[in-house]
Structures are given as C-alpha cells and as structure tokens.
Amino acid sequence: MWRLESKKVLVTGGTKGIGKACVEQFLELGAKVLFTSRTSKEVQDLENELKDQGYQVKGLVADASKLSDSENVLKWISENWSSLDVLVNNAGINIRKKAHEYSEEEYKKVLDINLVAPFTLSRLLFPLLKLSAESTIINVASSAALQDVGTGTPYAMSKAGLLQQTRSLAVEWASEGIRVNAVSPWFTKTPLTEGYLHNEEKMKSIISRTPLNRVAEAKEIASIVAFLAMPASSFVTGQNIVADGGMSINAL
Ligand SMILES: NC(=O)c1ccc[n+]([C@@H]2O[C@H](COP(=O)([O-])OP(=O)(O)OC[C@H]3O[C@@H](n4cnc5c(N)ncnc54)[C@H](OP(=O)(O)O)[C@@H]3O)[C@@H](O)[C@H]2O)c1
Structure with missing residues (x-):
C-alpha cells in the first residue's frame, strides 16, 4: 500500500x-523518474547529481506550454518505458x-503554463497512463x-481552473483506471x-494567519503528492488536499 517501487513517474x-x-x-521511494524544466544546465546538473547517487532518473528540457516539447516527452516515455504510472503536473x-x-x-502566459499545459500533457499521455494497471495524475x-x-487574478484563475480540470478528468477517466x-x-x-518571503512584513502577515505558525517546506508538499500516487490512496479521486498549516480554517 505504501510503496512506489519501479513505478514510472x-x-x-x-x-x-x-x-x-x-x-x-x-526516487527515495524506489520509483523511476523523468523530470522536465526549461533550463538545460539545471536539467543536466540535477540528472548527473541524482545518477551519481545511484538513482534511475532522466531529465529532459521541455517547456510544458509548448506542444512540440510535450510531444518529445511522450516520445521518450513511449520508447523507454512504454507506459506511465504517475504524472505530476507541477510546473507553474x-x-x-x-x-x-x-x-x-503576461496573463495568457500564466494561464498557458498553469492551466492549459496540464490539460495538454494529461491528454497526450492518456494512452500511456491507460496501459498502467494503476495510474494517477x-x-x-x-x-x-x-x-x-x-x-494576482490570473494565477488564482489558473489554479481554480486546474481544480475543476482535476474533478472533471477524475470522473471521465475513472473507468480507464x-x-x-x-x-x-x-x-x-x-x-x-x-x-x-524575504519581505519581513509579508512573512509576518502570512505567519499570523497560519495556525502552524510557519510556511511549508517543499518536502512537506512532495510527501502528499507521493501519497496520492500510492495504492494507499487507491479510493481517492477528484480530490484536492489543502496543505496550508490550517490557514483556511482560521477564522479569527
Ligand atoms: N511555493 C509556493 O508557495 C507555492 C504555493 C502554492 C502553489 N505552488 C505551486 O507549486 C508549483 C511549484 O512551485 P515552486 O514554488 O516549486 O516553483 P519554482 O521554485 O519556481 O519551481 C518551478 C519549477 O518549474 C519549472 N518550470 C516553470 N515553468 C515551466 C514550464 N513552462 N515548463 C517546464 N518547467 C517549468 C522551473 O524551471 P525553469 O524555470 O527552468 O523551467 C522549476 O523547475 C507551481 O505550480 C506553483 O504554482 C507553489
């Protein structure tokens, strides 16, 4: 239930x-990982660093908002893995x-990367996700x-749209597993x-609204993503897990 060994992510x-x-x-949980970003040197450096630690990992330079780049990602997965278990639409x-x-x-760029790109990539990779016994986005x-x-409104619009994209695809693709x-x-x-967050006044105001009295570490978000990819969450679909240190339930 709590494993990700050999999953293709x-x-x-x-x-x-x-x-x-x-x-x-x-990678620590035993999965094989393909990751993307737009900056070639950073992709190469991270791939080398993680390969040196013995992990099965590949980095590709790809702009999530460019169809031709996403098609290259599809090509790499088809040729090397033939199916996909987990897609994390994180670029934003x-x-x-x-x-x-x-x-x-400017506002179309925010919407393109944060909202349209996850839809494009999920659609493109749908045939490979279908081939996996248990796949998750x-x-x-x-x-x-x-x-x-x-x-800012465009960012908020893009993320609100992404939540409805999540719910609609969850219903449409539940029958595909x-x-x-x-x-x-x-x-x-x-x-x-x-x-x-370097602005002291802004940080103070964020923390005063957050019952846990701090901001999150990136690994605290990654662990929720990992949980949603595991069989341990196999009856959960179409949901949004809010990781906000209690901010949204803090009325006073
Ligand atoms: N940090 C927060 O407080 C926070 C809060 C709520 C939600 N989020 C969401 O969490 C996600 C990650 O945020 P983060 O804070 O980790 O951001 P970050 O530190 O700026 O990292 C973003 C990553 O995405 C890559 N990227 C950006 N645009 C891309 C594109 N078009 N195609 C491919 N890769 C792209 C960046 O590399 P390149 O620039 O080299 O491409 C980088 O690797 C985003 O969706 C963000 O909206 C973050």
Whole structure:
C-alpha cells in the first residue's frame, strides 16, 4: 500500500522547489523518474547529481506550454518505458500585478503554463497512463484556487481552473483506471516565493494567519503528492488536499 517501487513517474518543473522535492522523494521511494524544466544546465546538473547517487532518473528540457516539447516527452516515455504510472503536473509560474496592469501576453502566459499545459500533457499521455494497471495524475494547484491570497487574478484563475480540470478528468477517466487528484499548498519555501518571503512584513502577515505558525517546506508538499500516487490512496479521486498549516480554517 505504501510503496512506489519501479513505478514510472513524470514530474514537470522538476529542477527546483516543490518539483525537485517530488523528484527526490519518488526516487527515495524506489520509483523511476523523468523530470522536465526549461533550463538545460539545471536539467543536466540535477540528472548527473541524482545518477551519481545511484538513482534511475532522466531529465529532459521541455517547456510544458509548448506542444512540440510535450510531444518529445511522450516520445521518450513511449520508447523507454512504454507506459506511465504517475504524472505530476507541477510546473507553474506567477506574474504578480494588479489586474489592469497585465499585458495580454503576461496573463495568457500564466494561464498557458498553469492551466492549459496540464490539460495538454494529461491528454497526450492518456494512452500511456491507460496501459498502467494503476495510474494517477497529481496536479499541483494552490491555496489561491480557493480564496484570494494576493497572488494576482490570473494565477488564482489558473489554479481554480486546474481544480475543476482535476474533478472533471477524475470522473471521465475513472473507468480507464486513472485517478486524478490535486494538492493545494499555501506559502512554501521555494525559489518562486523567495523574494516575497524575504519581505519581513509579508512573512509576518502570512505567519499570523497560519495556525502552524510557519510556511511549508517543499518536502512537506512532495510527501502528499507521493501519497496520492500510492495504492494507499487507491479510493481517492477528484480530490484536492489543502496543505496550508490550517490557514483556511482560521477564522479569527
Ligand atoms: N511555493 C509556493 O508557495 C507555492 C504555493 C502554492 C502553489 N505552488 C505551486 O507549486 C508549483 C511549484 O512551485 P515552486 O514554488 O516549486 O516553483 P519554482 O521554485 O519556481 O519551481 C518551478 C519549477 O518549474 C519549472 N518550470 C516553470 N515553468 C515551466 C514550464 N513552462 N515548463 C517546464 N518547467 C517549468 C522551473 O524551471 P525553469 O524555470 O527552468 O523551467 C522549476 O523547475 C507551481 O505550480 C506553483 O504554482 C507553489
């Protein structure tokens, strides 16, 4: 129930933050991992570092929002694994502005990477996920999907859309044996939030809203992703696990 040995796992955005923590945790649990990101040197460096530790791991340079790159990912999996057990749609970005200040290009980029790309990749990999006896998709959403947390509207829209994508695909693909779930982190220490969390006043206000009195570590989000990939969660689909240190239930 609690194992992932020999499972074939794809993590998008795997070179930093939550994605990197997922790559490391899946490898520690005995899975084979393919990870992607857009920065060639970071992909190569992480692949080398993890291979030196004896892990079965491969990195590919791929922009999740480019169809041709996602087709290359599909090609690599078809040629090397022939099926896929776990897809973690983790790659995400944010551009923080007031709604009226975004250019059309900026807000469409946020929606493309955070919302459209997971749909494209899940659809592309559907035939390979169907071939696995027990396959799962885990989408990394956000607290911003559920309430306004000052991230900017396009990011919040993208993550709220991702939650409904999770529920709709979970129903549509249940009969194919594919579970689809989401994890919604609140503030987590990663390069994405580094600048924001360095602002003492912002950090103070985040912590004062969070009953556990701190922000999350990336590995605390990765462990939920891993749980949702295991047979231990085999009756769970279409759900969103909120990892927010109690923030959303803290009324006063
Ligand atoms: N950190 C938080 O507080 C927090 C809270 C809620 C939700 N989240 C969500 O958690 C996920 C991971 O966030 P994070 O904080 O770990 O971010 P991060 O530290 O910025 O890392 C993002 C990773 O994704 C890659 N990436 C970005 N755009 C990509 C694209 N188009 N195609 C492929 N890879 C791409 C980045 O590498 P390259 O830039 O080199 O491509 C990097 O490896 C995101 O979906 C984010 O929205 C984070």
